[in-house]
Amino acid sequence: MPATSRRSRQRCRGAKLLYLENPTSMVFDLQEIGRLAALAKAHGAATIIDNSWATPLFQQPLKHGIDLVVHSASKYLSGHSDTVAGVIAGSAERIARVNDLTYPYLGGKLSPFEAWLLVRGMRTLPLRMRQHQESGLAIAGAWPTTRWSPACCTRCSPTTRAAPR
Numbered sequence: 488m489p490a491t492s493r494r495s496r497q498r499c500r501g502a503k504l505l506y507l508e509n510p511t512s513m514v515f516d517l518q519e520i521g522r523l524a525a526l527a528k529a530h531g532a533a534t535i536i537d538n539s540w541a542t543p544l545f546q547q548p549l550k551h552g553i554d555l556v557v558h559s560a561s562k563y564l565s566g567h568s569d570t571v572a573g574v575i576a577g578s579a580e581r582i583a584r585v586n587d588l589t590y591p592y593l594g595g596k597l598s599p600f601e602a603w604l605l606v607r608g609m610r611t612l613p614l615r616m617r618q619h620q621e622s623g624l625a626i627a628g629a630w631p632t633t634r635w636s637p638a639c640c641t642r643c644s645p646t647t648r649a650a651p652r
């Protein structure tokens with residue numbers, strides 16, 4: 488749904504929070520996050536985005552006006568499927584508020600060893616993401632000339648969107 492559509496504006500009315508994921512899981516749909524951030528702001532709503540798939544290398548939502556960015560660091564950031572971690576990023580003021588409100592109840596969950604695994608994994612993030620991108624584009628570009636049946640395979644690539652949904 489376009490960020491500026493009447494339906495989007497109506498849905499924002501009275502909202503306190505707009506929670507986004509871009510690209511979306513599984514089908515990799517893209518949203519106009521800058522426009523959605525502006526729309527939320529105009530309605531006095533805060534914005535949070537799950538940036539796990541894009542990683543900070545491919546998308547920096549704070550630059551587009553999003554208030555808080557969350558990542559599952561268990562995925563691309565750590566990159567080796569050997570740790571469960573998360574990241575939240577935003578202004579010092581907002582992060583301090585998150586810490587004040589949640590830290591006393593949830594505590595610091597990441598063990599030193601998992602933190603080490605995460606830092607180790609992030610050293611290769613640029614290389615891994617470049618390869619993911621090249622492989623993804625090669626596969627998306629080959630479709631539908633591959634032998635996969637279009638009946639059971641839909642190309643879901645943000646750069647080469649093919650199928651109507």
Ligand SMILES: Cc1ncc(COP(=O)(O)O)c(C=O)c1O
Pocket residue numbers: 508512537539540558559560561562571572573
């Ligand atoms: C986009 C996205 N964000 C967050 C999560 C949660 O991640 P974790 O397994 O690190 O709790 C998932 C899990 O699959 C996910 O796909």
